[in-house]
Amino acid sequence: MNDVHITEVAKVLPAYCRKTKDILPFVELWLADQDERFRRKVTKIFEGAGVDTRYGIMNIEEVFTATSFKDKNAIYVREVKLLGNKVLQKALSQSNWSVESLDYIITVSCTGIMIPSLDAYLINDIGLRRDIVRLPVTEMGCAAGVSGLIYASNFLKSNPGKRAAVVAVESPTATFQLNDFSMANMVSAAIFGDGAACVLLSSEENAAGPKIKGEEMYHFTDATHLMGFDLTNHGLKMILDPAVPETISEHFPEIVHPFLAKYGTSIENVDHLIFHPGGRKIVQTVEELFGSLGKNIDDTRETLRLYGNMSSATVLYVLERFLEKNMERGEEGLILSFGPGFSAQRVLLEW
Numbered sequence: 284m285n286d287v288h289i290t291e292v293a294k295v296l297p298a299y300c301r302k303t304k305d306i307l308p309f310v311e312l313w314l315a316d317q318d319e320r321f322r323r324k325v326t327k328i329f330e331g332a333g334v335d336t337r338y339g340i341m342n343i344e345e346v347f348t349a350t351s352f353k354d355k356n357a358i359y360v361r362e363v364k365l366l367g368n369k370v371l372q373k374a375l376s377q378s379n380w381s382v383e384s385l386d387y388i389i390t391v392s393c394t395g396i397m398i399p400s401l402d403a404y405l406i407n408d409i410g411l412r413r414d415i416v417r418l419p420v421t422e423m424g425c426a427a428g429v430s431g432l433i434y435a436s437n438f439l440k441s442n443p444g445k446r447a448a449v450v451a452v453e454s455p456t457a458t459f460q461l462n463d464f465s466m467a468n469m470v471s472a473a474i475f476g477d478g479a480a481c482v483l484l485s486s487e488e489n490a491a492g493p494k495i496k497g498e499e500m501y502h503f504t505d506a507t508h509l510m511g512f513d514l515t516n517h518g519l520k521m522i523l524d525p526a527v528p529e530t531i532s533e534h535f536p537e538i539v540h541p542f543l544a545k546y547g548t549s550i551e552n553v554d555h556l557i558f559h560p561g562g563r564k565i566v567q568t569v570e571e572l573f574g575s576l577g578k579n580i581d582d583t584r585e586t587l588r589l590y591g592n593m594s595s596a597t598v599l600y601v602l603e604r605f606l607e608k609n610m611e612r613g614e615e616g617l618i619l620s621f622g623p624g625f626s627a628q629r630v631l632l633e634w
Contacts, residue, residue, distance in 0.1 A: 287439040288490035289432075289632065291483040292603040293374035295366055296590075297454075299339045303329055309347050310472075317464065329473045333563040333584065337476025337591035339456040340366075349461050352518040359395030359457040366479035367401045367452045368408050374481035378491075380446065382410050387438050387447035391420045391427045391595045393512075394454045394519070401452065420595075424510060425559055426622025427451065427595035432482060432630050433498045439486035446487070452479040453594040458512065458519040467523040474562045476591030480599035492606065493616065493632040497546035501538050506530065506625035527561075528568040531621060535572050538627045543617070546631050552615055555605055556580050557632075559598035559620035560587035569619075595622075610634040 307329060314322045339346065340362035367390065375382060388411060390401040400419035405411060416438070423430045431449035439445055455475035460468050484495075503509075509527055512519040531538075543549050556573055560566050560583045570580050582604045590600060598620045605616060616632040 285440055285443045285486040286490075287436045287484055287486050287495045288492045289482060289495065289602070289606070290485050290490055290492040291374050291378040292599060292606050293370055293377055293481045294596075294600055294603055295370040295373060295479045296338045297340045297362065297366065297477045299342050300336060301339065301343055302336055303332070303334055306343065309343055313347055313461065325469050328469055331563065332473040333566065333587050334474055334476070334591040335588050339477045340454045341456055346456055346459055347461065352516065355457045355518055356395050359454050360397045362454065363392060363395065363397070363401055363452045364404050364408070367405055367450050370452070370479040370481040371405060371409060371448060371450050374448065374483050378483050380483065383412055384446050385411055385415060385448055386442070386445040387416045387418070387435060389418045389420060389431045389434055389447065389449045391431045391449065391451035392453055393421055393424050393427060394458050394594060401450065405450070423595070423624070424622035425561055425592070425594050425597070426620045426624070426626055426628045428480070428559070428598045429618055429620045429628035429630060430500070431595070432484070432495075432618070433500065433628060435484045436495045436498050436630070439484055442486060444487050445485070447484045449482045449484070450479070451481075451596040451599055453477060453596050455592070455594055458521065460517055460520055462517060463520055466525075467521045470523055470562065471521040474587075474592045476593050478590055478593035478596045478600065480596040480603070482599055482602070493610070493634045496615070496631040496633045497542070498630045499542055501534070501542070501627040501629065503530065503534060503625040507623075509623075509625045511623040527621075527625075528564045530625065531565065531627075532568055532572065534627070538629070539617075542629050543631065548615060548631070550576050550578070553578070553617045554614040555616035556583070557598065557601050557605055557616050557618040558583045559601070560584065560592055561621060562592060563587070565621070
């Protein structure tokens with residue numbers, strides 16, 4: 284088997300930036316006809332979400348304007364193409380890779396619908412090779428950034444001397460439902476933001492960056508109801524079960540310990556935790572579980588604070604922070620994310 288390395292991570296943010304405190308007047312206006320207790324509760328959710336800033340593909344007035352699913356999705360398609368193009372070009376430029384050197388392209392998004400998928404447009408817009416192998420990953424939610432890394436790793440392990448790009452572009456803003464007053468919609472509105480990330484991986488000899496030591500998915504049975512979207516006439520309606528943190532907690536030992544043991548290590552040896560910030564409660568749950576093992580997820584919490592949860596792209600923002608640090612040879616990192624299915628996705632890195 285060939286070694287696979289993560290060579291580069293790049294991120295690009297959408298045009299619009301907003302502080303949570305500046306969103307609250309719009310939320311209050313939106314909920315003006317609702318019961319006062321409910322309004323107070325929603326304000327508390329926003330204030331306690333652990334998100335200070337977020338970015339969006341639409342300005343705040345557009346987000347809170349009632350339009351059709353078709354109109355919101357058209358904005359999603361337009362902006363995803365722009366962001367995907369920018370972030371892939373940025374990653375290639377930072378790593379000094381030529382456009383023609385890419386052998387695989389994996390695009391990741393679940394917050395809108397487009398066929399052909401983003402990768403087809405990138406082939407045309409950037410001038411990728413005609414024989415590039417493409418894979419769109421569309422329905423795996425927040426976990427899909429790590430899913431993309433797993434698919435890329437498997438491609439590259441089987442093919443020496445090759446290069447892959449994973450491009451994740453998400454706009455939860457495009458899925459915001461004005462006529463949905465469920466707690467799931469309130470919580471998702473409070474935690475989500477938009478963003479794009481690209482990871483470059485290589486199975487070439489002497490490739491730079493941490494090596495992927497192992498990667499696996501873990502599927503919870505009878506848990507498809509926990510997270511996802513309902514496709515309605517108004518768009519993609521969030522499903523977010525309050526039992527998610529508790530379910531993660533129950534499965535946590537089974538998710539972490541056998542996986543690490545399989546690759547000859549243990550949580551004691553893992554120096555860095557690269558965890559997807561699903562939301563404040565999930566972060567707290569995982570922090571308590573890892574904290575009892577003497578580990579911290581400070582970079583995860585900071586990513587949530589600065590950008591919110593950008594679905595599949597978020598864990599790649601956390602990964603970028605670790606690639607910018609000076610690591611000692613032999614240090615290990617565990618990438619972990621959760622998503623619809625319900626599933627946990629894990630990648631073990633070694634510097």
